[in-house]
Amino acid sequence: MPRWLLRRTLQAALTLAIALILLFLLVHVLPGDPLAREGDRALTPQQFEALRARYGLDRPLASQLVVFLVGIARGDLGVSIQYGRPVTELLIERLPATLLLGGAVLLLNFTLGVWLGVRQAVRKDSLEDRWITTLSLAGYATPSFWLGLVLAGFIGVRWHLLPSGGMRDPLGTGGFAATTLDVLRHLILPAITLSAVTIAVTIRYQRTAMLEVLHLPYIVTARAKGLPEGRVVWVHGWRNALFPVLTLLGLWLPILVSGSVFVESVFAWPGLGSLAIAAVGARDYPVLMGAGVLAAGMVVLGTLLSDVAYAVLDPRVQTS
Amino acid sequence: MTRVLEVGNLRVSFPARDGRRFFPVDGVSFTLDRGETLALVGESGCGKSLTSLALLQLVPASGRVEPGSTIRLGDTDVLSLKGEALRHIRGRRIGMIFQDPMTSLNPVFTVGDQIAEGVRAHLPVSRGEARERARTLLQEVGIPDPAGRLDAYPHQLSGGMRQRVMIAIALAAEPEILVADEPTTALDVTVQAQILEVLDQLRRARGMAVLLITHDLGIVAGRADRVSVMYAGQIVEEAPTPELFAHPSHPYTQGLFASVPRISGPVNRLTPIGGTVPAPTAWPTGCRFRPRCPQAFEKCQLPPELLPVGPDHRMRCWLAEGRPFRD
Amino acid sequence: MRIIGEALQTVWETPRGRAGVMFLGFLVLLALFGPLALPDPARQFDLDELAAVSPSVDHPFGTDQLSRDVLSRVVSGARISLAVAALAVALSVTLGAGVGLIAGYWGGAVDALLMRLVDGALAIPRLFLLMLVLVVPDRVPLLALVLMIGTTGWFATSRLVRAEVLRLREETFVQAAEALGASRRRIILRHLLVNAAGPLLVAATLGVGDVILLESGLSFLGLGVQPPTPSWGGMILDGRAAIEAAPWISIFPGVAIVLTVLATSLVGDALRDAFDPRGA
Numbered sequence: 001m002p003r004w005l006l007r008r009t010l011q012a013a014l015t016l017a018i019a020l021i022l023l024f025l026l027v028h029v030l031p032g033d034p035l036a037r038e039g040d041r042a043l044t045p046q047q048f049e050a051l052r053a054r055y056g057l058d059r060p061l062a063s064q065l066v067v068f069l070v071g072i073a074r075g076d077l078g079v080s081i082q083y084g085r086p087v088t089e090l091l092i093e094r095l096p097a098t099l100l101l102g103g104a105v106l107l108l109n110f111t112l113g114v115w116l117g118v119r120q121a122v123r124k125d126s127l128e129d130r131w132i133t134t135l136s137l138a139g140y141a142t143p144s145f146w147l148g149l150v151l152a153g154f155i156g157v158r159w160h161l162l163p164s165g166g167m168r169d170p171l172g173t174g175g176f177a178a179t180t181l182d183v184l185r186h187l188i189l190p191a192i193t194l195s196a197v198t199i200a201v202t203i204r205y206q207r208t209a210m211l212e213v214l215h216l217p218y219i220v221t222a223r224a225k226g227l228p229e230g231r232v233v234w235v236h237g238w239r240n241a242l243f244p245v246l247t248l249l250g251l252w253l254p255i256l257v258s259g260s261v262f263v264e265s266v267f268a269w270p271g272l273g274s275l276a277i278a279a280v281g282a283r284d285y286p287v288l289m290g291a292g293v294l295a296a297g298m299v300v301l302g303t304l305l306s307d308v309a310y311a312v313l314d315p316r317v318q319t320s
Numbered sequence: 321m322t323r324v325l326e327v328g329n330l331r332v333s334f335p336a337r338d339g340r341r342f343f344p345v346d347g348v349s350f351t352l353d354r355g356e357t358l359a360l361v362g363e364s365g366c367g368k369s370l371t372s373l374a375l376l377q378l379v380p381a382s383g384r385v386e387p388g389s390t391i392r393l394g395d396t397d398v399l400s401l402k403g404e405a406l407r408h409i410r411g412r413r414i415g416m417i418f419q420d421p422m423t424s425l426n427p428v429f430t431v432g433d434q435i436a437e438g439v440r441a442h443l444p445v446s447r448g449e450a451r452e453r454a455r456t457l458l459q460e461v462g463i464p465d466p467a468g469r470l471d472a473y474p475h476q477l478s479g480g481m482r483q484r485v486m487i488a489i490a491l492a493a494e495p496e497i498l499v500a501d502e503p504t505t506a507l508d509v510t511v512q513a514q515i516l517e518v519l520d521q522l523r524r525a526r527g528m529a530v531l532l533i534t535h536d537l538g539i540v541a542g543r544a545d546r547v548s549v550m551y552a553g554q555i556v557e558e559a560p561t562p563e564l565f566a567h568p569s570h571p572y573t574q575g576l577f578a579s580v581p582r583i584s585g586p587v588n589r590l591t592p593i594g595g596t597v598p599a600p601t602a603w604p605t606g607c608r609f610r611p612r613c614p615q616a617f618e619k620c621q622l623p624p625e626l627l628p629v630g631p632d633h634r635m636r637c638w639l640a641e642g643r644p645f646r647d
Numbered sequence: 648m649r650i651i652g653e654a655l656q657t658v659w660e661t662p663r664g665r666a667g668v669m670f671l672g673f674l675v676l677l678a679l680f681g682p683l684a685l686p687d688p689a690r691q692f693d694l695d696e697l698a699a700v701s702p703s704v705d706h707p708f709g710t711d712q713l714s715r716d717v718l719s720r721v722v723s724g725a726r727i728s729l730a731v732a733a734l735a736v737a738l739s740v741t742l743g744a745g746v747g748l749i750a751g752y753w754g755g756a757v758d759a760l761l762m763r764l765v766d767g768a769l770a771i772p773r774l775f776l777l778m779l780v781l782v783v784p785d786r787v788p789l790l791a792l793v794l795m796i797g798t799t800g801w802f803a804t805s806r807l808v809r810a811e812v813l814r815l816r817e818e819t820f821v822q823a824a825e826a827l828g829a830s831r832r833r834i835i836l837r838h839l840l841v842n843a844a845g846p847l848l849v850a851a852t853l854g855v856g857d858v859i860l861l862e863s864g865l866s867f868l869g870l871g872v873q874p875p876t877p878s879w880g881g882m883i884l885d886g887r888a889a890i891e892a893a894p895w896i897s898i899f900p901g902v903a904i905v906l907t908v909l910a911t912s913l914v915g916d917a918l919r920d921a922f923d924p925r926g927a
Contacts, residue, residue: 018767026779134663137916141908143860145867146883146901153890153897217424224376224418225438225489226411239428258774262864276775280782280868288782292775299770 005308012304017069019296023289024068072293078286082279087290090275097167098271100183101264102256104191105198106249113199114245117206118238121214136200144259148193148266155189162189165268190267194259201255205248209241216240243310250306254299324496324529325352325375325393331386332370332379336601343386344600345370346553352497357523357530359540359561361576362550365597368533369419371550372499375531376410377401393497412442415490419502421482425474431458431485432470438492457488460525462518480511484518491522498523499531504539516543537580541565546632549573552598552608555626559633570635571613607637615639650922651844657921664917670910678729681722702895709895711885717896721903724877728907731793731872732858738797740851743804748839750805751812752832762809765802773799773861781870792871796858804850811843845922849915856911863904879904 071077077087116136120129156164163169163186168179213219214237222236223229257272264273272291279287332345345367352358360368373379375391375398391398393413401409418424426434435457436450445453451470458466461484474482483503490498500519504512516539523530532544540547540561548558549570557570568574575593595612598604604611606621613620619638627640634640658664702709708717750761776799781787787795815838824834859879865871866880874881879900886896 014763015766015770018763019770022764022767023771023779026776130663134913137912138905138909141856141860141905141912143863143867143880143883143901143904145864146897146904149883149887149890149897150894150901153894157891217418217420218426220373220378221416221418221424221486221489222426223378224410224416226407226409226441226493227437228407236426236429240426254772258772261774262867265868276778277868280778280870283782285779285782288775288779292771292779295772295775296770299772303770 004311008304008307012300016297016300019300020069020072020293021065023292023296024065027285027289077290077293080279080284080287082282082284082287087286090287091272091290091294094270094272094275096271097269098256098260098264098273101187101190101194101260101269101271104187105194105256105259106252108191108195109199109202109252110245110249112195113202114206116199117203117245118210118233118241120203120207121210121241122233124211132203136203139196140198140200142197143262144193144197145262145266147196148190148263151189151193152267162186164189167270186267186269190263190269193267194256194263198255198259202245202248205244206241209244210237213237213241246309247306249309250302250304253302254295257295257298322354323351323394324354325531326390327351327371327375328390328392330371330374330389330391332367332374332383332389333386334383334600341384342601343603344553345374346603348550348553348555350548350555350558352529352531354496354529355523355527356545357532357543359532359534359544359547360550361534361537361540361547363535363597365600366550367553367600368550369501372416372501372531372533375499376414376416377406378410378416408442411438411490411495412493413495414497414499415493415495417483417486417490417498417500417503420506421479421486422474422506424486425482427474430471430473431477432472435485435488435492438489442493453492454488457491458485460491460522461485461488462514463488479507480514483507483511483515487515487518487522491526494526495528497529497531499533501533502535503532505534505536512539519543537576549576552603553600554608554636556609556637557633557635558626559630563630563633567630567633569629569633569640570609570637571615571639572609573635575612609637650841651848654845654848654918654921658914658917661917661920663913667910667913667917670906671914674725674907674910675729677722678725682719682726685716685719685722701893708899709893711882711896712889712893717882717899720877720882721879721899724879724882724900725903725907727789727872727876727878728859728862728904731789731796731862732855734793735796735800735858735862736851736854738794739800739854740804740847741801742798743801744808744843744847745805746801747805747808747810748812751809751816758809761805765805769802774864777861777865778868778870781865786873787870789872789876792862792865796861800854800858804847807846807850808839808843811839811846815839815842845918849919849922852911852915852918856908856915859904859908859911 075088077091079085080087080090083090116132120132123129152164155161165186167183167186169182169186214233219232219237222232227236260269260271260273261276262273263269264271265277268274272294276288276291278284279291328349330345330348331343333341333343336342348367348371350358350360360371362368370379370383374385374389377385377398379385385399389399393409396409398406398409425431429437432451432454435454436447439445439450439453440447443450455466455470458469463469463481463484469477469481474485477485483506487503498519503519504515507515519530519532520543522528532540534540542561544561546558546560547564548555549564549572550556551572557564557568557573559567564573565577568577572593575591578591579593580590593612594614598608598611605623607613607616607624610616610620617638622638624636624638626634626636627638628634628645629640629643630645659668700706700710700714706716706718708721710716711720746761746765750758777795780795780799781792784791818838862871863878863880863883866878867884869884872878872881882900883897886893886898886900890897
């Protein structure tokens with residue numbers, strides 16, 4: 001593995017470790033016992049005792065921390081108070097739905113967002129430029145849960161155009177094609193909601209990056225060669241304006257993780273977000289903690305991936 | 321001699337802060353014949369770079385070539401061209417080299433790709449053929465191990481090599497005219513001579529006309545056939561090179577020569593030209609050099625025309641009137 | 648301070664910036680004086696006729712399921728949301744500036760430790776952090792909520808300030824002033840204040856918008872502002888069940904959020920352009 005990659009990976013691991021320690025400390029700094037909820041408990045007394053031992057409030061802090069971290073390393077995130085099942089199992093079960101939603105939003109944002117951003121840069125200060133900026137800012141200002149609620153309420157319930165909740169039609173027939181289509185139909189509203197709220201960032205980043213590139217001398221060289229303007233903008237220009245947007249891909253994971261919480265809740269999309277919301281309602285601390293650990297992990301991974309992508313695409317970084 | 325390029329009364333305007341327009345290029349005319357080199361000499365701010373950009377309609381977006389300007393490439397009126405036709409001129413009939421090869425080359429593409437792209441933009445060749453041509457061009461511009469260098473990135477090459485690559489790119493589609501905007505300014509002195517030599521060889525081999533833009537009189541001698549001196553957006557003196565060097569007539573040109581250090585000859589103090597170059601937003605009225613001219617007199621309050629002072633030699637100065645024409 | 652004044656003037660001159668400032672000004676006035684002019688929503692329970700009424704002349708935004716006038720509630724909610732956001736952001740900026748200053752000035756191990764902590768903290772999405780924190784106690788008093796939101800928002804600011812301090816340490820004019828006898832600390836502090844004031848103001852403005860979104864989200868989850876204190880997020884939650892029958896209950900508070908955060912974004916953007924030496 002190249003030296004820089006090794007170094008970055010170790011840094012990422014360190015950051016993750018610190019994040020986990022912070023999460024752990026959070027539980028202990030707060031007044032009140034997180035496990036003293038008298039809510040629904042599907043746990044046997046033994047399971048509950050094991051959980052207590054895990055967050056063991058009677059043992060020295062340091063050893064508790066070790067137990068915690070070792071547990072995570074082994075993939076053990078405790079047991080859900082609500083469901084009585086291992087948290088890790090629940091997370092894995094719900095992850096695909098969130099990834100599907102996230103993937104759809106990513107696709108939307110990075111195609112439409114990139115295209116609009118480049119367009120704006122090329123038409124800087126035009127009416128179209130200003131309108132796109134204002135509209136995308138309005139999108140950013142929109143609470144995702146509110147937009148989801150409104151869309152679900154009107155397009156889903158009132159006008160019956162698209163499903164307003166869930167991932168699948170419970171009465172639907174089997175068959176791969178039919179199921180896929182069904183899922184896609186259910187995906188439309190949540191994906192549009194989350195995309196509308198987050199696309200502004202992508203457009204902004206791309207526009208700024210593109211503006212900087214379009215002023216550089218090698219763009220003039222490209223035109224002087226007699227290349228078609230489309231090629232000048234997209235091949236010569238955009239290829240260099242790609243980088244900030246790539247770093248955005250890494251920052252995307254945390255946006256996704258947070259944004260999906262509300263959207264999944266409003267659309268009853270069975271992913272990690274709605275799992276977290278249910279855990280909030282039931283004060284199911286182990287699940288929330290597990291979700292937090294997973295979220296932190298995804299953030300660190302996302303940042304690392306975008307660093308790697310940057311290095312791969314910019315030959316200057318590699319050979320330096 | 322066939323005339324390949326004819327520029328008449330070229331004016332380029334830009335918007336000023338107060339909404340009016342100013343003219344960094346203000347009535348420039350020159351011609352270029354096949355196989356000859358014309359040097360356009362002037363300090364920064366005189367408008368020479370903009371002049372060259374105007375030839376390919378590459379003036380920055382807010383700028384405008386004013387009506388009344390003409391640029392004729394053989395039979396073609398360049399200023400009336402748009403779209404496909406304009407792109408046909410760029411690279412295919414006029415090739416251009418820019419000043420700083422580090423920022424003028426795209427950092428994320430290999431050198432070979434950038435040259436081949438120039439070839440394929442105008443000539444109907446396959447990728448493989450284009451690549452082969454790129455290799456040949458690298459060889460022609462004097463880069464050692466051309467085949468190996470094709471896959472190099474610009475940042476992996478030295479300044480001199482990058483400039484050679486720029487030349488290769490400019491020549492990729494075999495243009496009849498080469499415009500070189502300060503091709504050696506960003507390079508070390510030793511490398512400068514090499515680049516100029518390469519340009520010379522290529523010109524002779526291909527029978528190209530060259531427009532050499534520079535602020536350095538030193539590189540003009542022995543390289544250019546004719547010289548036009550620019551100041552404040554206008555041509556102030558034009559002559560064949562030997563004539564100009566023997567008899568610099570415009571006070572500005574004289575000032576330029578006086579401020580150039582010479583290795584041989586008596587060691588004197590350098591005499592710089594007093595004052596500073598005027599800003600394009602506020603050209604002086606009358607003769608634009610008047611505020612700095614040691615020989616200014618009353619008539620200089622009127623803007624002078626280009627007046628003859630010698631064989632094929634004109635200058636924009638009223639002093640020409642009082643002088644006998646040299647034969 | 649003069650710089651800030653100039654920047655604000657520039658903001659006023661751009662159409663979008665002006666629109667943002669005007670809206671925010673209007674909102675602040677509304678929040679301060681609105682509840683005095685409008686009927687108190689807490690005393691509007693008409694127990695005989697608990698029904699949601701659609702918008703009419705009497706009730707321009709309609710009423711909710713408990714017959715409370717939505718317009719009054721939205722205006723009262725403005726008070727809460729703006730207050731929470733302003734206080735939380737003030738806390739975040741202060742903390743961030745403080746930590747950044749310490750890290751940048753002391754350097755060495757202190758700096759390394761602090762920045763590693765910041766990196767780790769930034770890895771945890773703010774929403775999750777707050778959910779974890781707010782889920783535990785039975786009731787979260789408003790001040791505690793402000794505290795929690797404020798203490799989770801200083802990380803990026805600290806990096807900003809630290810970078811500025813580091814830059815200033817290297818400046819030759821600092822060494823020159825030191826040679827003339829000025830205290831190094833004071834020089835850095837003074838110049839820091841001048842240089843960082845702009846970016847901090849921008850961060851604060853945009854931060855207000857972010858906190859409004861965050862707080863409304865938390866209130867929607869039942870974790871933020873607790874009823875009966877009105878909040879925009881809480882109102883949207885109230886209207887959730889009735890979204891088909893009485894959409895206005897949720898719609899208007901949402902529109903309020905959109906307009907407010909849009910205004911802060913526009914002002915923040917305009918401020919950023921104003922402080923940027925390169926110009927827009």
